[in-house]
Amino acid sequence: MDIAIQTSRLQLLKEALASESKKMRFGSEFCMYALPSASALETAYTSTKDEGKDFVYVTPRLADGYMDKVREHLSLLNDLGDTTVVVNDLGTLSILREFSALTPYLGRQLVYTPSRCPWNEITEHPVSYFTKRKIKKIFYQTSLSYGQTMDFYKDLGVVGADVDYIPEIFKNLRSITRRDLKVSVHLHSVPVAVTRKCHMARFLGEKDLDQCSRPCYTKAYSMKNEELGVELYLHGNTVYKLIEPDKKIISRLAKQGVELVFTMSPLSIVGSYSEVDGLFQRLQA
């Protein structure tokens, strides 16, 4: 079973490197303000390679000023050697074509997935059984279920895509792998809403996101509204729902050759290599 560990902090990367995982994903998936420095990126790359492990750089959506920084990062990685880059922004996907050693991998924000919605209601009004069944079939797919969309991305050099741990969509993953695209499933947290106007920073009184003190490095919150009856989670600029992985489903995914991704963060409350290995053992049991 292939499990990649994802983190945005060097300190956590060091822990992840000590674990059994053979692939490290480093970078900020959702927040452009939390991009690593070029030196942190280089350290992450070299320390991962020194351990004989694979390195993947994860990038978020970007405004122009931050795109300049990411371009610098891509140039650095291109000089260092072959690297996969997870892209969540069309601009990044576009400029990756300039770097021959870098391979694009679609991030979750470029894969539209309606079932990230936290409510179970999928129709506005009551409908017949057959209509509901038809709607369900459409609802529990992703934008990658459509061949022409996959071909579009493949023509841009994309080799795979990140999706969420939403069991209802898994039967459609074969349509992706059949087209020779790899699939990585993010365990545990499903992004329900992403903002640039960071909800957590605003709540904690941060005044300028460029100078953000990164409370998301240490904090995450549960969000409850009694009438709504749904529990959500806030970490940084992203609101999540959590889905506990099921062993049978994990085993089925492993048989399909799907890679699993686990993110170390205050939300997953996994911060050390022993906890990562504990997770591995639980999943492999």
Next chain:
Amino acid sequence: MAPINSYEGGVKVVDAGADEVYCAVQIPDIKNFVLYRGPSSQLPSYEDLGRVVKYAHDHGVKVDLVINHPYMVPETEKHISRHVRGCVDQGVDALIIGDFGILSNVRKLKVEKPLIASTYLVSMNSEAIRFLEEQGFSRAVLERHLSLDEISRIVRGTNIDIEILMHGGGCSNINASCYLYHHQFTELVNAQSASNTSTPCALPFRLQNLNDPEDVTEDVPVMDAFEYCSMCKLPDLIDTGVAGFKIEGRTGSVGYQESTTKIYRELLDLIASGYMDEYRDRLEELKNEVYFMPVPSDFFRLKDIWCWQNRCYYSPLEQAPYKKRLTWQTWTKQHLSWVNM
């Protein structure tokens, strides 16, 4: 650019001075498949679209069609293809597209119409715009979460037209990454009515720190970074060089669509004619006037609802206070500071 969801709305916004109108039409075979916006945001039939197009064209106004699906799957291909063909046959002037599967499909249909990149494609930087231009788009609608400087830089760096949203529906979250669908199911309706809110992102939540269970804050509308209005920012927005200003509100009433279009037309004309003092005077009047809202409210003055809350598009919102519930008590406290509540 004005939103419409009916022929009547089309007539009213054209008469109110819109340069373009944009609308969607219900897709007959999958009309029960609704994500964000239900049938109330769409024209009911191709016949209605044809009538809107005729009226708009007779008055020199263009009609853009929103193909309002953020993704395509094999089960919807046939329906969406038929739909695009049906709308194009009615004479629409451009197609607003938010998914590369739909784009591929439109290309396959050999539709010879200008293509507009929807906010679903999340254009936030110059590289993304260049990429969209390569894909055949002649105009792009920028994501809302950009600063004026960022908008200017994008406009300077591209040959295609850039359009921005400026009024109504200033989503707290990035449009294409928000899955808080507005389905009016019982629990959501109850939660919204208990907190006097109209969107899921405005709901109050009980926040509990996962690392410190004692750290609890009750009743925080933590996702509510909603923006509403750009009237004061119009001169700055014009300076960015954007080609189009878009009013949000396809689910709004005809009254809202018409009045908003009329107000922005008036303000833009004053600025274009160089009457800046008159523009500023009118602005102050408008803030105190009765104002149509997309959602009914007990409080109608723009100033009370949005200015007080600092809900301006393209402002740094991290500094804005959370929206307070507007009740007669808060209104009185705000306006009559001598009242000891």
